[in-house]
Amino acid sequence: MQNENQVEKINRHDFLKKLGLSGASLMAVYCGVTMTSCKNEESTTPATSTGKTVTFDMGTTAYAKLLTKGGYHVDSANSIVIANTSDNGYVAVTLVCTHEGQLKVQYATNKFMCTAHGATFDNKGNALSVASRALTTYKVSQTGNVLTVTI
Known part of the structure; x- marks a missing residue:
């Protein structure tokens, strides 16, 4: 005789199979509408200029x-992160990704990107995917071979 308090454990595949196509579709639509990112981007504090x-x-x-x-x-x-871009010359942006605030921004293949979740940004720091806000950019000036970034 099985105790009433025992819980039957099933894996995700079996759960969805028991739920049926209509229930799974309903859940997919609900989750797609209500869950928009891994973390609330509003809680990510943008970088502020210090004048340094x-x-x-x-x-x-x-x-x-x-x-x-x-x-x-x-x-x-x-x-x-400072990069020599193909269209804008030198661009400096914050290392802090606007998606989740991780210090993972790099530059490759003509765009800035965060290696944590794949957020991408154009050569001006504007969000292209994953993140909804642009990266903070900083003024870059050049004298000879010396670049000066005002952060």
Whole structure:
């Protein structure tokens, strides 16, 4: 005799099979409408400007990759990514992704992207996918081989 308090454990496949196509469809529609991202993006605090300047001497080996189109540098200490883009010259953005606030923004294939959940941003930091808000961008100026970023 089975105890009334015992719970039958089933896997997801069996659950959906028992639920049937109509129930599964209803759940898919409900979840698709009510769940819009992994985390509430409103809770992600955007980077704020401090007026501090950071310099990158591209004449040194550490920053020489910035001389090449598509080259980028992640400055973890200042939470910025600076890239030599194909259309905008040098662009500096925050390292903090607007999707979930993770410090995972990089530059590749002509766009900024977050390696945590695949959010992508154009060369100006505008959101393309996953995230709904643009990355914070910073002013970049160049004197010879020295780039100055105002954060």
